[in-house]
Amino acid sequence: MTCPVDWPEPVVRVQSLSESGKPVIPERYIKPPSDRPSVNSSPPDVNIPLIDMAGLTSGDPDVRRVTMNEISEACREWGFFQVKQKYANSPITYEGYGSRLGFQKGAILDWSDYYFLHYLPSCLKDHHKWPANPPSLREIVEEYSKEIVRLGSVLLEVFSINLGLKPDYLQNAFGGEDIGACLRVNFYPKCPQPDLTLGLSSHSDPGGITFLLPDENVSGLQVRRAQEWVTVKPARHAIIVNIGDQIQVLSNAIYKSVEHRVIVNPDKERVSLAYFYNPKSDLLLHPAPELVTPTTPALYPPMTFDEYRLFIRTRGPQGKSQVESLKSPK
Template sequence: MLRVATEFFSLPVEEKLKLYSDDPSKTMRLSTSFNVNKEKVHNWRDYLRLHCYPLEKYVPEWPSNPSSFKDVVSNYSKEVRALGYRIEELISESLGLESPRVPRVLGDQGQHMAVNFYPPCPEPELTYGLPGHTDPNALTILLQDLQVAGLQVLKDGKWLAIQPIPDAFVINIGDQLQALSNGKYRSVWHRAVVNADKPRMSIASFLCPSDDALISPPESLVEEGSVAVYRDFTYAEYYKKFWSRNLDQEHCLELFKNSRNPAAGSDTSSSILKTS
């Protein structure tokens, strides 16, 4: 997967520009930064965004160059999806629920991929590859470049570097699992820093609730005599709000706080899991 991603970003600029778009509604596009229409400072990143489920619907629109791209990315996507569902089942069990509960609430989950390329940056102190943010989806499975570190997570008010581990993924909890677990799991604040001398590649796979999935915690996760931390919402509602903002604004979940739960203050703590 890393090899074919490197081959893609090594293509001539003219070839890649055929795929360029700033329209976030497109299911396959090459773009840059995060939201160039709203940012004051752009991020030092190019990325290929792909929808990956159902494969038979989206693979035909994927790049045909490199020639192995569609086969490699299809196989990778299927394996990552199976891993993500297994992790969600284990999270469900950890919350005292039956293992299918979390995947069932999330519905027929969508799957996206961001193949991120961070070129060498002559003044890395002036920008980020991506600023601090949480992911709006349920679960993110990240494959890191083994040669160049760049991922950092926020813990106890400090940014900590996550060094790449061979044959391992970094698993990020997303906003939907924070809301669904009533805050027992926390979406991880993370960012990508850039390197002055070396390029970096990362491949993020996102499992996303179906658009009509109602994100609401099971009654067993709401303490007796209180109400849920967040109001009920659909993923489509959340995703639209997320993309209307700058990436580094306040946590998007803050906009969905339950008004009947005044004790629920903001919290920027994070959860991060690793699996190998």
């Protein structure tokens, strides 16, 4: 299955709207009252779990076991955690390139721009479409991509073992080495009416694992925790790991994808880098048979990532309702 590539309406760069100096945002960006950020109180900050991945290669089995347990608990309780990594440095400055999530005509839009750099499968990678400036960008993104793909493979093995599956189960379910991997540069321009819109609407990531380098200087990422939106305080030199909907499906909801959104700022721009580690697009994904029992039946029907991605893109971000709507009737 292929996804439509033509939008029904012109794509507008939010950066150009921000730089116009107009004090009012276009109606297309105004969210329904129930979806707007609260202006009456500041949401609490939250320190999400921070895990040192070096523990996985420790010669001490107790240290390794503790690290494995920390990852498992974070996947079960949060769907979200941070890992310390030597290459997890803060992003610098990028230009916005246009925005569109959800392609129904008349859809309410988010106050953000983004730009994709595809790495895998190799047939989608085109260095000519990668920015040429700064001159080191292509080399840095190439090296960063290799590190993220390696980290994704390590985490899939950890997830598999923690779920009681064969160590290579999830990697094989993702397609072995034939996974999808791409970097999205997110740019959130200054907004004159941040109380009326969002940089990115509430959603869970549709794919497998998302590795996020947040902006350490400007907050904006929020997660839903106990029915309340809380602002994430990123640790310095750490990378945020999001569990995506496909891990929720494959684990039969033992691990749950995290609902999150992005708020915008009236005075400061914000940049983040999201790296998506996804299953091969045409493989059927379903709960692992080992996790299905008479008392815990399969919650989700088989579906390819392409089919699910089209389902998501047609409607745009809608919290956790999309993956939850796929649950099989009991």
